[in-house]
Amino acid sequence: MLSTSPQLAVSTVIFALRKTGAESPATLWLPLVRRIREPFGGRWALPGGPIRASESLADAAGRNLLETTALTPQYLEQLYAFGTVERSPGTRVVSIVYWALVEAEEAERAAEGENVRWFPADDLPELAFDHNAIVDYALWRLRNKMEYSRIAHAFLGEMFTLAQLREVYEAVLGRPLDPANFRRQIEATKSIVATEERQSGGRHRPPRLFRYNESFDLADNGPLPHA
Template sequence: MDDSTPQRDAAPVSLAVSTVIFALKADNEGEAASLRLPLVRRIREPFAGRWALPGGPIDPSEGLERAAGRHLLDTTALSPTYLEQLYAFGEIERSPGDRVVSIVYWALVRSEEAQLAAVGENVRWFPADELPLLAFDHNAIVDYALWRLRTKVEYSRIAHAFLGETFTLAELRNVHEAVLRRALDPANFRRQMESSPAIIATGEHLSGGRHRPPKLYRYNGAVELTDRGPLARS
């Protein structure tokens, strides 16, 4: 059957990568750290002048994760050790005039790593829950990343990405409280963590304090940081 309905030419689809980087940072020494992420100010249209997630187009000769890492390094000078694919965002109208599908990664960095970011006029850290209106659909992307982070932190080793190799239970609880944005009962948290196979007491104590030094723990290397699925194990 002949269909005489005129067909609109489909716009070509291009691929890009973006990355949500989370770190625990405090404005001033002695303040409780909160969840922050770096944003990059766009210098060209569309959305010139607005803040956006670090990212850009994918070179045909490079893999997705490599492209995400390259754009991160170029725009923020950060090279996170933890980088995980988050989701693909491809709504038809998400980019004015073009059809762009973004493969979004997320990265978690420790405070000392976050200090290496190239902060300036066009790169700035923002509170993760108090963002301005971002370019494209990047507010929705950050909301999704926050939901994933807060879901994962209670059942996986993901908090390890914010800590050093060894840590106290108080430091671990501070990470959970900063991510979840609520206070946790110290005694209940201690019982839960000490009964979990995810962490192991090192037999050492934190030195330098005036009071009884707290125990140091490390994560159990036999437990994966996150479940990256069967592709990561092949």
């Protein structure tokens, strides 16, 4: 009997920050798609699909994401290759999973449908396959990376106030940060620069707008082949 090579697929865990109420803190959300086929028909699952012969793994992740959720992420990084024998009933599937971040605005644009819905990352239903465990791992990576890189910026638009940036950190790390100390740390950084513009409209002193210094990478992922 010829041993057939495992089936190969890519999936993506993509996070966005959402504010439910006006005064409630922002939390992490992610879009899931409803499975139509067996196994796990009807269950929610990570967006993903097969790899085409002409595209790299990252390209496959981005394309499947765009096709199923209409989202274009600000940040995309390989998470892990999952390949235990029993993770998919019947067939042997190896999933190369990416994780991604998307701006709040972009996340709003992508309309929800019958088969695509956003869920809060800390309160998911039972997903298909091992996808609950995968999301847990992606959350761990996100929180870890937040502490020693500048990926927080990927949740925000071009320009942002320090309060907005701090809100991102507080939502991901799950604890409040001192505004004054936070300011000091950001200003010590060269990767985030102050602009002359301010954001008006609130019923308070208009905060200065900041901009990310494009000459810095969002994260140092080492000497990884670009694709």
